[in-house]
Amino acid sequence: MDNFIFSLNVVTPLFVLMAIGYGVRQIRFISNDFLAQLNRFVFKFCLPLMLFQDIRLSYKGDFSNTKLIFSSLIGITVIILVSFLIVPLLVKRKGQRGSIIQGIFRSNFLIYGLPLATGMYGDDAVSGIAMLMGIMIPFYNIAAVIILSIYSETGVQKSSFKSVVQDIISNPLILGCFFGLIGGMIHLKFPTAIEIPLKQLAGIAAPLALFVMGGEFKFKTLRGNLLKVIAVTIARLIIVPAVTLGICVFMGFRNVDLAILLSLFATPTAMASYIMAKNMGNDGDLASQIVVLSTACSCITIFLLIFFLRSWGYL
Numbered sequence: 001m002d003n004f005i006f007s008l009n010v011v012t013p014l015f016v017l018m019a020i021g022y023g024v025r026q027i028r029f030i031s032n033d034f035l036a037q038l039n040r041f042v043f044k045f046c047l048p049l050m051l052f053q054d055i056r057l058s059y060k061g062d063f064s065n066t067k068l069i070f071s072s073l074i075g076i077t078v079i080i081l082v083s084f085l086i087v088p089l090l091v092k093r094k095g096q097r098g099s100i101i102q103g104i105f106r107s108n109f110l111i112y113g114l115p116l117a118t119g120m121y122g123d124d125a126v127s128g129i130a131m132l133m134g135i136m137i138p139f140y141n142i143a144a145v146i147i148l149s150i151y152s153e154t155g156v157q158k159s160s161f162k163s164v165v166q167d168i169i170s171n172p173l174i175l176g177c178f179f180g181l182i183g184g185m186i187h188l189k190f191p192t193a194i195e196i197p198l199k200q201l202a203g204i205a206a207p208l209a210l211f212v213m214g215g216e217f218k219f220k221t222l223r224g225n226l227l228k229v230i231a232v233t234i235a236r237l238i239i240v241p242a243v244t245l246g247i248c249v250f251m252g253f254r255n256v257d258l259a260i261l262l263s264l265f266a267t268p269t270a271m272a273s274y275i276m277a278k279n280m281g282n283d284g285d286l287a288s289q290i291v292v293l294s295t296a297c298s299c300i301t302i303f304l305l306i307f308f309l310r311s312w313g314y315l
């Protein structure tokens with residue numbers, strides 16, 4: 001029950017913020033233009049700053065746990081490749097393919113990872129999470145840029161190699177990761193007068209992103225996407241963790257390392273996937289719906305995973 005309450009406490013604030021955004025939009029307290037401008041502000045400034053701060057402050061340069069690193073990278077890569085092969089066979093619309101593939105492979109590791117793993121193992125999990133965060137966040141974003149560029153509906157030139165490379169180099173989230181790694185390597189410190197506002201601005205990124213997502217959520221479009229959203233949610237929360245964690249257990253992962261892998265493979269679709277899909281010419285409505293439903297269902301699936309893995313003596 002404690003694990004269920006913990007998961008509920010992680011998920012509920014996310015829904016409250018989305019509900020507030022949806023509610024104020026319905027009463028016309030804010031406009032579509034305001035939400036569009038706020039979306040750009042979050043994507044191009046707040047989220048990159050959050051990544052810069054999180055990686056700069058957590059990166060310690062310790063990559064000794066190579067088994068955990070390579071298992072994570074290979075696992076995500078296989079998920080991407082399998083999705084890349086299967087999704088185009090089942091989904092006709094180009095922009096929806098990118099949103100669906102991203103919805104399957106991209107977990108909310110940044111927001112869920114640290115509280116979920118530390119909730120089970122305390123400070124013992126912090127160093128492993130920090131190490132993996134410095135690797136997986138850039139990897140997630142580079143993979144997302146490539147996939148979303150290939151399936152962008154804003155122009156055929158988006159799928160050229162040159163334009164994909166340009167999108168990677170100029171992507172605000174990747175730049176935030178890059179400079180965060182550099183800052184961590186050189187142990188970059190700022191005066192208190194600068195550090196405090198940086199921390200405050202980085203702190204509003206996740207709440208604002210959820211607020212915008214709720215404000216732009218449309219139930220009308222869900223009717224046409226319902227089967228797709230349910231299918232992606234099942235893939236993200238049941239199929240992916242069942243297969244990957246099963247393999248990880250077979251490989252000998254236990255306790256802290258397994259908890260870290262659970263926070264990587266079993267958490268819901270990252271909210272950044274909605275913002276990136278919308279800003280890169282993919283189906284933003286579908287991406288938003290995937291984030292909302294997977295986040296709602298994750299409270300139950302994460303609870304069940306923790307319960308069974310602990311009952312079987314793996315956690």
